[in-house]
Amino acid sequence: MRKHFFSGIQPSGRLHIGNYLGAIKQWIALQDEYEPIFGIVDYHAMTVRYDPAEMRGRVLDAAASYLAAGLEPEKSILMVQSDVPEHTELAWILNCITPMGRLSRIPTFKDKVRQNPDNVNMGLFDYPVLMAADILLYKSEIVPVGEDQVPHLEFTRDVAERFNSAFGEVFAEPAEVLSPGARILGLDGVNKMSKSLDNCLYLDDSDDEISRKLSTAVTDPARKRRTDPGDPTICNIMNLHDVFSTSEEREQCADGCRNATIGCLDCKKILIGHVVETIRPIRERKTDLLARPDDILDILREGAARARPIAQATMAEVRRAVGVTR
Numbered sequence: 502m503r504k505h506f507f508s509g510i511q512p513s514g515r516l517h518i519g520n521y522l523g524a525i526k527q528w529i530a531l532q533d534e535y536e537p538i539f540g541i542v543d544y545h546a547m548t549v550r551y552d553p554a555e556m557r558g559r560v561l562d563a564a565a566s567y568l569a570a571g572l573e574p575e576k577s578i579l580m581v582q583s584d585v586p587e588h589t590e591l592a593w594i595l596n597c598i599t600p601m602g603r604l605s606r607i608p609t610f611k612d613k614v615r616q617n618p619d620n621v622n623m624g625l626f627d628y629p630v631l632m633a634a635d636i637l638l639y640k641s642e643i644v645p646v647g648e649d650q651v652p653h654l655e656f657t658r659d660v661a662e663r664f665n666s667a668f669g670e671v672f673a674e675p676a677e678v679l680s681p682g683a684r685i686l687g688l689d690g691v692n693k694m695s696k697s698l699d700n701c702l703y704l705d706d707s708d709d710e711i712s713r714k715l716s717t718a719v720t721d722p723a724r725k726r727r728t729d730p731g732d733p734t735i736c737n738i739m740n741l742h743d744v745f746s747t748s749e750e751r752e753q754c755a756d757g758c759r760n761a762t763i764g765c766l767d768c769k770k771i772l773i774g775h776v777v778e779t780i781r782p783i784r785e786r787k788t789d790l791l792a793r794p795d796d797i798l799d800i801l802r803e804g805a806a807r808a809r810p811i812a813q814a815t816m817a818e819v820r821r822a823v824g825v826t827r
Contacts (some may be wrong), residue, residue: 505811506531506641506675509540509582512559513549513621516566517701518780519685519694522744523647527680529571531645536641538578538808541801543581544589544631548624549617564797566704569787579806584634589813592634594689594823598663599630607652616697633657637672638812646676649693668822672813685744690737705784708777715773720765727764738769745775 508528510520512818528537541563543556547735559760560581567579582588605611607629614621635656636644644654661672687693687700694701702714720738721731733739733755757763790797818827 503534503536504541504642505536505639506643507538507540507634507636507639507644508645508733509545510563510567511546512541512542512543512556512563514547514559514696515703515705517694517696517703518776520700521570521704521783522685522820523680524645525567525570525572525647527678528577531678532573532576535643536577537609538580538811539572540580540582540635541567542582542635545628548613548622550620554647560801561791561794561797563789564801565787566783568790568797568800569783570704575804577798578804578807580808581801584637584801584805585808585812587809587816588631588634590816591632591638591819594819595630595634595637595660595664596627598667599660603656603659604629608654608678608706609652629656630654630660633660636675637661638815639808640673640815641675642673643678644675645680647680651677651679660820664822671818671822677728685740686737688714688718688737693729702776702780704780705787706780707784708781711777711780712773715769715776719770721758724758724761724765729823730761730762731758731765733758738765738772741772741776742768745772745779794809 505554508524510516510524518523528539528609531537541560543560546559561769563580568574572579574598604626610626610629613625617625625780632653633656636654644657646654654675658674664672674792685694687695687698687703689698689700692698692700706714715738718738721733721736723729724731736758739751739758742754746754754763754768754771758765758768
């Protein structure tokens with residue numbers, strides 16, 4: 502029997518290649534080894550202001566992106582967090598053993614406060630506990646994450662250890678499985694790829710949009726003219742080449758940058774072809790799926806029906822451990 506692990510993405514808008522390279526691509530590769538549980542974590546998306554009327558469409562869009570990228574419902578479970586109430590039940594129990602001081606030291610909370618200064622709510626502060634509940638509910642022994650999520654997984658291990666110390670061995674302490682390759686920044690070359698900063702390549706961008714965005718993406722600022730030599734180690738376009746291009750093309754672009762024998766636009770044209778080849782089939786599959794929303798909803802309902810018995814078994818064990826079983 503294959504073991505489970507949980508990983509999720511918020512339905513906060515269109516998914517981009519940062520989501521794909523940093524998480525989804527790795528999840529897909531693990532489908533034969535594990536039975537992954539992929540969650541569309543809509544409760545996490547409530548920590549920022551949103552339009553309730555748009556939530557259903559955002560959930561469908563996220564599910565279509567997962568499926569279009571290669572998630573196979575026969576091998577994996579695709580579900581919506583709010584369809585499995587054990588997530589929030591476990592979060593409450595974990596809240597009761599989590600010191601507020603430990604939560605305040607998670608670096609991403611300060612980032613979120615800067616991004617949402619007029620909406621610093623309890624959910625924003627406490628969402629790492631819900632994230633820990635998401636992971637621990639399915640007895641995850643591994644969690645595929647990007648580098649920016651490692652502090653959250655360290656927190657999850659702390660919570661599991663604290664619970665086990667207080668109530669007996671119930672949870673494994675999951676290990677991170679880091680996404681391979683360089684960290685991909687946004688097209689501004691400075692910030693993490695983000696919808697709010699409009700610096701993304703989306704998984705449903707057209708060929709023309711991909712070409713336009715990459716053609717204007719930031720490169721080495723020292724190369725103001727084609728004849729200026731540059732440093733490929735500080736160029737985010739080269740990070741993208743590391744993922745999408747062949748070793749010969751990467752060497753050609755890196756040497757040409759250092760020697761000023763290739764211009765940035767020429768370098769980008771090579772990359773554009775590979776990115777288009779990667780995104781086009783995902784976009785086309787996603788368009789087909791969104792034309793059949795009832796099929797997506799059937800997959801999500803079946804996913805919740807498969808996830809709930811696993812979650813219920815864990816919660817029965819948790820309730821016995823904490824002494825609330827009648």
